[in-house]
Amino acid sequence: MKTTFTWKIGGEAGFGIKVSCMMFVRLCVRMGLHIFDYSEYPSLIRGGHNTYQVTVSPDEVFAELHEVDYLVALNEETVRLHLGELTKGASIIYDPDVVHLDAAEFQQKEISLIGVPLKKIVKEVGGPDIMRNMVAIGATIALLCAELTEFEELIAEQFAKKGETIIGQNVDVVRRGYAYVQEKHKRECTHVLTKQEVKSKRMALTVNDAISLGAVAAGCKFYAAYPMTPASSVLETLARWDTKAGIVVKHAEDEISVINMALGASFAGVRSMIGTSGGGFSLMVETLGLAGITETPLVVLNSQRPGPATGLPTWSGQGDLRFVMHAAQDDFPRIVLAPGDVDEAFALTRDAFRLAEKYHVPVIILSDKFLSESQKSTEPFDLGDENIARESMLTQEQIGALTEKYKRYALTESGVSPRTIPGMPGGVHLANSDEHDEYGFTDETSEMRTAQHAKRMKKLEAIAKEIPAQKMYGPESADLTLIAWGSTKGTVREAMRILERENIHINFLHLSHLFPFPVDQVKRVMQNAKRTLLLEGNAAAQLGGLIQQFTLTVPDETFLKYDGRPFFPREVVAKVKEIMSS
Amino acid sequence: MSEPEQPKHRASDFNTSTFPTWCPGCGDFGIWAALKNALVELGREPHDTVVVYGIGCSGNMANNVNTYAFHGLHGRPVPVAEGIKMANHGLTVIVIAGDGDGYGEGLGHFLHAVRGNADITYIVHNNQVYGLTTGQTSPTSDKGYKSKSTPHGVIEEPINPISLALGASGTFVARGYAGDIKHLTSLIVQGVQHKGFSLIDVFQPCVTFNKINTHLWFQKMTVKLEEMGHDPSNREAAIQQAFRRDQLPIGLYYKEDRPAYHEQLSQIAETPLVEHPLEPLTFDELQKEFM
Incomplete structure (x- = not known):
């Protein structure tokens, strides 16, 4: 039995997908499991195709997986659009009164059809149509061989403000969906949702x-x-x-x-x-x-x-x-x-x-x-014990100790000129949009313009020293080094996990500090790498340009995507394999 | 307004080491003098007052008033001032802008600050022409006004800042004339004392580029509302005065007491925001929302 799975729900906007899905996620996290979720929706309030998916695992999940094990289809379009994402042995949970599927076709594809009369069940308890999602979650929990107790507690907690009737209706439809699957779709579990021991509650x-x-x-x-x-x-x-x-x-x-x-x-x-x-x-x-x-x-x-x-x-x-x-x-x-x-x-x-x-x-x-x-x-974030310190700001005592009139834009060694704030006697100054002298008064002379401009730019030297080492993942030496920035981190890490299972080892430099650019480290990585692959969500390889500009090196390969969707791990896996076999 | 018996400062205490660069005879000198006089009369200190300036001849006053000052962008001084007031409502916050600044680029900010009743005093130098860019039309130029950018005459009707402020639920709407410093000083004093947004539109003759709306012309055209028995609590009457063309009324058009924006923020009811400790009031409770 597997413990990692991806569950997806699709339907029209206005079907109330988000709220119920958030509850399913909350349930998984409370049970000590890790999750990563992802949603797609058009810029509309009603109509249009919406999906929401979550990958659940006892291990940390870095990104959404494209392969879906459980698909809740609130309309036929959902099945049509996402059929290609279904894994062998996947289940489609749907309402046979609304969505008409050909059993033979799916049997051939080794996909189980889990028909649940979502609409009818909601009608039985007199609830609104959007409660269909809750029936589907009840059905999902049954398929995952888990108990309902925890989910019922969650419903009571989340809907506390909405009152007993709403709570009762929701619990009722969840139970009915759960019972329906147990009765009509009794089978061996392919995936299980089991409570994990955790040190502290996760977020x-x-x-x-x-x-x-x-x-x-x-x-x-x-x-x-x-x-x-x-x-x-x-x-x-x-x-x-x-x-x-x-x-x-x-x-x-x-x-x-x-x-x-x-x-x-x-x-x-x-x-x-x-x-x-x-x-x-x-x-x-x-x-x-x-x-x-x-x-x-x-x-x-x-x-x-x-x-x-x-x-x-x-x-x-x-x-x-x-x-x-x-x-x-x-x-x-x-x-x-x-x-x-x-x-x-x-x-x-x-x-x-x-x-x-x-x-x-x-x-x-x-x-x-x-x-x-x-x-x-x-894990919950830790604030640490240190108090927040104010920096580059004069105290009232320091102002009092000044031997000359306060200069807001004093030409200092580091380029940082300690500031004062309104209300502080002795710190009066003009913060000026015009080029200015040390006090802030408008000054267009060649000397002062050059001095103030240079002073401001000088700050970059000190800032550059504050840029920490950028994170490197994977073995120190690898046949391929992937370079990416920002949001692609999780996807690449998830892809590396898949590749490792296939004994393909790459390493990965992730840039979280783009400017000032971590020149030395990137130069080192570029020089030492056997082969490099740049991965970015834009058409012009914008980071690639920075790498060229600052390190005078060019990544060997680039993988650019700009269709509005994030990279999916399997796309990265395929690209890496393609490059490594060429 | 009654002056304090012994003013803490003289107007010259609000001078800086630099002297204005305006043309001799510019209306801006009158506004500059009135502002300093008002600060003296109000008993303000250079350190407890912030003046935010826009860009234009008016904005160049940033170099010449000894208070905390922020010289921002063309059209944008009002939101800067709103931010300052929310951060530290203990400060007196005044905005100096021009008609291009305030009624062209910054018209939206002006109306939104009015409806929010942000507690700032907005002094608009209205010379009906663009001076610093050497003589193009302004949003308040009269229809038909010929300028470098409108050689055939302006097609649009001029912006009427008084009626706009009244229409946006303004709580203090006034107009002054740069040539009557005493009268303008009194308006600025009242504007600063008013809790909420105070618009003080100021007729300010541009001696170099506007040959129509001159000192002589304003002296002929302006009449004082207070001398006409105008009741500043009567909005309908204020609107009527705002649309007059035969004469140009100056003085207080309308005043109403309504809570200022910052007074409706419970977070800062006790202490100005800037005096709050940096450490979060609560953190674990917020994190729990995600568990």
Whole structure:
């Protein structure tokens, strides 16, 4: 009996797929299992094809698997679209009154048809149509030879606010779906859902959730945003937590206002963050430069989706790397981070606030739809014991000890000029969008322009020293070295797992810090690798260009995908095999 | 307004080491003087006041007022000021912008700040022309106004900032004239004291590029609302005054008491946000949501 499986549900938007699936995931995580989930949906509220899938395993799951073992088909289209993903021995759970399938065809393909009268069962208890998902989950739990007790407890907990009737109805339909399978589809279990012993309760969360937690942990007190998929959930999560966490969340009139408000809040001394996707980021660009020249700290989340313009609003891609690196006119120092999973997202968000404040620069965090909306199981985050320290900011005592008038843009060795914040006597200054002298007054002389510009750029030297060693996975030496950044991390790691089972060993350099670019390490890896494969979710090989620019080397092979879907492990496996056999 | 018996500061305390670069006779000098006078009258300190400036001749005042200052982008000073106020509502936050700045690029921000009743004082230098870019039409230029960018005359009707603010539920709507510093000072003082968004649109003659809306013209055209017995609590009357063309009323059009934006945020009811400790108030409880 297998313990790792992928369960998928598909139907039209408005079928209430998400809520019930979240509960199935929660059940698996509470039972001590690991999960990774993934959803696809068009930019519509009703109609259109929606899917949601989750891979469940006693071992950590790094990415969604493309191979589906259990498919809940709420309509016929779901079967048609996803038949190719079904494994040998897979089961389709469907309502024979709604979805008409030819038994002979599926028998030939070794796929079990698990007909359950979803609609009829819901009708029997007088529930709404969306409860069909719950019947299907009941049926799934029966197929996985697990008990219902835990799921019933979860229903009671999750629907507590909705009252006894709703709880009762849900429990009822789940039981009926479960009983129906036990009675009509009695068979040996192919996969089992068994409770695992775990040290502590795990979480299941998206990168957007992890970024929200990271922001709170870092002392972020102001978050502004304008809703835009796939960044919106950070706005919603932080808004839900605002009074509990003591954070002011502002849904502003547009993205230009968003970034200007955050800059104002940051200038006034509050750790501030904004979130958007590429389109909204485009609107923010001029103000990003304002953060650069006024040397105001700011953390910016750009959760990418394919573009240009509206592009594919609910799909994924990695096309904004060069854009965020170069956005806004002329040069100014910035930092670009790209976490590869929820743990990195939490850690890097915390560090983003530290770096922004220490160097008075904007720090951009790149996520994408795939990471921002996929839940992964992980251990609870540890805050550690250290208090958050304010950096590069004068205390009132230090201002008092100044022997001359305070200079906001003092020409210092490191390029960092300690700031003061409004309200502090003696620290009065002008934060100036115009090129300025050391006090902040407008100055267009050749000497001062050169000195201030050089001072700002100088900060990159110190920042570069803060870039940690980028993570390397797999054996030290391998016939093929894969290089990727950001969200492809989990997929590559999952692919490596599959390859290892087939005795194919590759190694993998994952870049989570894109700018300043980890030049020395990448150069070393490129020089020592026998053969390199670059993998990116864009058409221009944007990281490839950076590698060329900074290391004067070129990856041997590239694997680019820009169809809006993330890489799937099996695609990476196939590509690696193709390269290694050539 | 009654002045404190012994003002803490003189207007010159709010000067910086640099002198304005405006043309001799520019209306901006009058606004600059009124702003400094108002800060003195209000008993404000350079360190407890932030002035946010847009881009234009008006924005260049950033170099000339000794308070904490943020010189931002064209059209964007209002959201910066809103952010500052949310971060530290103990500060007095004033915005200096121009008509291109405030009613062109920044029109959206202006109306949204008005409806949110953000507690900032918005002083718009309205000279009905683009001065710093050397004489193109502005959103407040009169229909038919000929400029470098509209040689055949402006086709659009001018923006009416007073009626827009009233229409967006503004709680303090006023207009001043740069040539009457005493009157303008009083409006700025009232605007800063008002809890909520205060619009002070200021007629500001551009002596170099606007040969129509001159000092002489304004002196002829302006009338004082307070001398007309206008009741600033009467919105309908304010709207009527806002649409007058025969004369240009200056003074307080409308005032209403309504909670300011920051006063409706329970997170900062006790202490300004900037004084909150950086350590999260709660963390484990938030994490539990994902378990």
